[in-house]
Amino acid sequence: MTDASEHISGLEDGTAGDSRRLSANLEAAPQRSAELQQRNDQQPPILPLVVASHVVPNNPVPLDVEDFDRKNWDDPFQVSPYAKDIFSYFQSREVKFPIGDYMARQKNLTTGMRALLVDWMVDVQEILEVHHEALYLGVKIVDLYLNRREISKERLQLLGAAAFFIACKYEEHKPPGVVDFLNVCDGTYNREELLAMERKVLRVLNFDLGIPLSYRFLRRYARCAKAPMPTLMLARYILELSLMNYATISFSDSQMASAALFMALRMHGGSGQLHQQTWNSTLIYYTGYQLAEFAQIVPVLNAGLHCDEQADIKTIRRKYSHKIFNEVAKVQLLTNEELFRNNLDLHEKKRTASKFKNSEHAF
Structure with a gap:
């Protein structure tokens, strides 16, 4: 032609x-074709995109850091060329989803009711056999909604079901259907109520479901630290148990993941390893945090581990006491002093903070 x-x-x-x-x-x-050809001749040729397995990143990591991404550069499942940028982006988005102390505004709810709801959602995650990301996103949606809207206790489970339903649609390849969620609610609500709540939640969240999750941060950090599976499982237990703890709702998800991994590394190391520096340069590089930056979260998570089990809230401890989960719920607990021993001087940190506060008054 x-x-x-x-x-x-x-x-x-x-x-x-x-x-x-x-x-x-x-x-x-003909004249336009000649002009177009002339312009094309002046442009540099467009080369085909070639993905070469021998290409490696140009930005070197510090000498005392193990370069996880470089070692796994050819593994498509690790997406090493983009992984650090992806998780830096996740961290930058955390400020877009603040959650404050909303329970004071919820006249009909208590922290105990919220804990029961999360315990039920953990049970639903096992029943429906969906990924843990869906569970974490579902709980996060519940907290974001409650932070912005008031709800009655009669509709709290409906909110949990709708939030989980939305999370499954976002996270699962084949999400459970409406009937599945109506069944786990034992017929308390009908189809129209569930779908109406789903629409309401999405409007309140402005349809923004790209919420950074502590579970995703944890998997990335544990891989970079080459944490063995039992240690990762213990960190997952600590993190999942924290979902029921209202005291953790305002913490950064990336810092929560860091704190859970730090605790798991300390607890699985045994009492004979407490003299070692646990939060090393590799973890500092990949998480972006010094231990002191998330140290205040560790005692809160540790308090949850030491808390006596309630008869009506036991799903998570039962789950992680199973052999499939390496029975990590049975691991010997440590005190706060043992967790930080030879790693962080909490007394010095307090003195520094006090000195800074006093200097502020001087101005």
């Missing part, structure tokens, strides 16, 4: 009224 015929086929519409315009286009076609 000639250049002129290409222009004709692109402009022809088959109407007699446009014959003069078509004729003019035909006459101008």
